[in-house]
Structures are given as C-alpha cells and as structure tokens.
Amino acid sequence: MHTVAVATAGHLLHFELGIAYEIFGNPPLGVDEWYDVRLCGPGPVQVGPFVVEPTEPLDAIARADTVLVPALADVDEPMPAELAEAVRAAYEAGARIASLCTGAFVLGAAGLLDGRRATTHWAHADALSARYPEAVVDPDVLYTDNGNVLTAAGKAAAVDLCLHLIHLDHGATIANTVARRLVVPPHRAGGQAQFVATPVQVNGDHSLAQLLAWAQERLDQPLTVTDLAKRASTSPRHLGRQFRSVTGQTPLQWLLTQRVRRAQQLLESTDTSIEKIATTTGLGTATTLRRHFQRVVGVPPNTYRRSFRSASPQPETD
Template sequence: MAVATAGQLLHFELGVAYEIFGNPPVGAEDWYDVRLCGPGTVQVGPFMVEPDDGLDRLASADTVIVPAIADVDQAPPAALVEAVRAAYDAGARIASLCTGAFVLGAAGLLDGRRATTHWAHTDVLSARYPQAIVDPDVLYTDNENVLTSAGKAAAVDLCLHLVHVDHGAAVANTVARRLVVPPHRAGGQAQFVATPVPVSGDHALAELLAWAQARLDQPLTVTELARRANTSPRHLGRQFRSVTGQTPLQWLLTQRVRRAQQLLETTDDGIEAVAIATGMGTATTLRRQFKRVVGVPPNAYRRSFHNT
C-alpha cells in the first residue's frame, strides 16, 4: 500500500492511514506494507516528513491512499496527479481521504463516478470537476477501484471499510475496538452535519424561526407561519429561501429531523415518543423522513451516537 504525498498535507488524515494500515492487529495475516511516497520532503501540518519512496513507486502499489491536501484553492501538484493516474492505469485501487478527492478529480478518476469530500468543500469539488457525481451527504463512496471519503472521522470509516473488504468483518472490528470507534458505518450514511440555519440575529425571520423551533411538536403549516410573520405565504416563501436556502416546509422538516437526532442521542425515548415530540406524528413517518434526510434509520443512528 502506498500513501501518496506532495505539497502540503493535513496531518489528521495521514495519521489515520498510518494508524489503521500500519498497525496489524493480532492474528491478521498478509497485512499492509505501507510506504509513504512523495517527490521529496513534505509538510504535514506543522511537521516536515521525509517519504520512504518517490512517486514512481505508486505504479507498483495495489492500493494508493491520497490523504487530505491543505489548500483546495490551489491545483494539486502535477507530479502527484500524474503519479496517481499512472497507478490507477496500472490497476491500483485509489482511495482519497477528505480533500484528497481533489487529486482524484484532477486525475480524471471521478468522471462519471459518485464522490464526496468534506461537506465544506463539496460545492467546490463539483464546480471544478463537473463530470463527477458529487454527493455531499454521505460518509464515503465505493466505486470498487476508486473510493472517496468525507472529512475527518469519515476517513476512519473509509479506512475501516477497506480493512473490512480486504480482511473481513472480524478483523475490521478488532481494529475499530483498538481505535474505540463504531466497528462499521455504512458509506451511505449522511455526514451528520446539520445545515446551518440562522435562528437568531437581525434577519427578517429571526423571531419566527425561534418561535417555530420552540413548537416543533405541533402541526405547523405555512399559512400559520405566514400569519405569525404578518405576511403572505408567497412572500414568506421568498424570505425563507433568501435566509435559509429552503422552503418553509423543507426548513421545518430539517428542524424536526435535527430535533429527532438530539433526542436519539440524549434520551432513551422510544421511536413513537420521538415522533410525537418532533411533530412527525407516527413512528412510520419518522423512520421514512429520518432515513431520507440522514441516510440511515433512527435505530441505527441511535446505536452509533447515543450518549451512554
């Protein structure tokens, strides 16, 4: 396994790759031989690191990991892009962690494929590589020989997924226990990053949003919200899109799901009780809407995030 470097990298994702792939668990056979490959000394966060091999070594690797690059506004180093492409053409499996996806995009490996990166950079990735199918709402994507992960903790998920694919669930679970993290989170899960919604401040909807958030257990309607704001439903819709980027009903659903997440994390309330407390009405409705927005069922979310 080769870890491809050039330019300036973020140290967390590089550390994740070394921690997972560089430390074989007890009983594991044919573990990874990890080599850091780069054109010369590389800056990794505040540290200067000397690679084990040059970038030409990538062409003989079975798997190439591309850690997060520090500056997505700059084009990735051409030598790194060319070496990653050459490794792919030679049959290597290529996986990016967080903003390492920009290297894969520059190499043309995301064209026609689902991909992701840290949620803060998905719009940039999509705009720069329009042939990529960028999904901002997943932890990682697996196209068999091209894989991408979202940011930080999702890099752990993707690396554990690779261990699972290569060595099976039991070994992957052993590694996860060592890291004290959930043994497996499916790539289709959302990144669990709530859309920033200003509920306070000096914008036109500040009072209304705070009022609605305090009443999410009630069957609120657009007409009622408009009446509360002393405006027409049509004008209210324009205000909502301007302030939140959503329609009133979309915003309400987002807030109900966010509230459900909080209750699933912090209480032992049953799904029916959570549905009532969030204005979803029934457990069936909560399960359907929660899975559509978050990407996993409420029970699966609770297993991963409940504060025990």
C-alpha cells in the same frame, strides 16, 4: 501483510495524513494480520507546518494493495504531474485507490473519476465537478465506493472511509474496535449527508430566536405556518421572508429539519421504537419518519441507529 501506500507530493493537509497513519498504522490488540503502511513520494513534502520525508519513492505505490491519497492543501496550486501518473499506474496494477477530502482532485487528474460517482469536501465539490466534468460528483455524501476507486468528503468523513476499508478487509467487529479506540461512531454509511452549514442557533441574536425556541419545544404538535405567524404576531408571508433570511429555509422546511434532527438525537441516545419516535417528533407514522429521514440524512433510521448504537437490540426493520 496488506500494504497501504500513502501517496504524497506537493503540499498536504496534516489531518488526513495523520489519520491515515493513526488508523492503518496501529493494529488493535489481538490482531496479528494488519497493514504495512508506507509513505511514498518523490521527495520531502510540506504537511501543514511540518516537512515530512517519504520512506519510499513514489512509484512504489504500484506495488501496494491500497493507495491512500491525502488532502491537497490548495486545489488551485499546480498539481505535481508525477503524483497523478503514479496513482494511475497503481490503479492499472490492481491497487485499490482511495482519496481523502481534496485528494479526489488527484484521482480526477489520473482519470479515475470519469463515469464514476465521487465526492470531496462540500466547499470544493463545484470545483471538482467543473475541472473533471466526466465525474459524477455528489456533494451530499460522506464517501463513495466504486469497488476499487473510493472517495471521501472532508475531515471526519476521511475517518469514516478508513473505517469502511477496515470493515471490508477485517469485518465489522474489528472496524468497531478501531472506532472505539478513536472515540468515534463505529461506522457511518457513506450515503449519510454531509452537514454543509452550521445550524441556526435557537438561542441566538436574531429576529426568530424566541419563535424557534418556542417551536422546538412543541415539535410533537401539528404546527402550521399560521401557528408560527400567530405566535410571532406577523403575517405568514412576512414570516416566510424572515425564515428564508435567517435560516435559508421556509418555515415548513425548517420544522421538518428540526423533527428529523430530534429523531437523530433519540436514535443515538435511546432504544425508543421507530413508531414512538415518529409520534414524539411530530412526524406521525413510522413510514413518514423513514421517508423524511432517508431524504434529509441519506440513510434509513435503523441504519443510522446501528452506526451509533451498534450494541443495542434493533427489533424494527427499515
């Protein structure tokens, strides 16, 4: 059986550790060859409010096929030196190494991120880059795959990376079966963007609430900054200052983001053609939709649709 060793030491976050056991420790019905999951560490480890006892010593990860490094609870705490050393030894022994969330700091300490593309939770991306300047840190993706070194962003992205590993080992059908059990999208491509901030609520307590609601009802129309300023009874320049203060974007950037978000909703919930979605969202043509969607979301629209609607027919091509 494929051995998955979860490398533990110090203080960990319970979500990432729990999801590793949930995904790799429970085979789908009818699947005989699954994973042998082992918790490896130098001694009892603090996981949230719990203390967990490893089943094997930390150096046992060198005999594993895949090593998962869960999230560290505090990246500013001193990292157990033996953890990074053991991960490095496992890599040199031929293991596939994958970090979940801030577990990327362990890979960095082990020297496995030097010259490689990596990610972690967006809130810690700058710290990862500063601490390991040889790493190519990308804060805008769900996960990275360098073959035998993989990294995931925070929380839900850890699920995405685990499903990606199952997809590599067992194929899309089994990965989708596991995803359905977890009630999550079957597979999100690693290049999809992390959502680093909560979108401004249309019906909120701020100066642009009514204007944003009005604009969202008219995304299919060719709205301009002048149109928005006229509706708000203000000047385009003053409106621009308001938008940057409330949304962090210019009016046109905000409009484009809303059009792409609407396209996401339609791709997830309908079989509407790419051309029709482009018209409905005010993006004009399928070519324009694909270009902006790729830039904002990180994957082409059909790839995004397949992630959420894998069973639907997909006649269009990206």
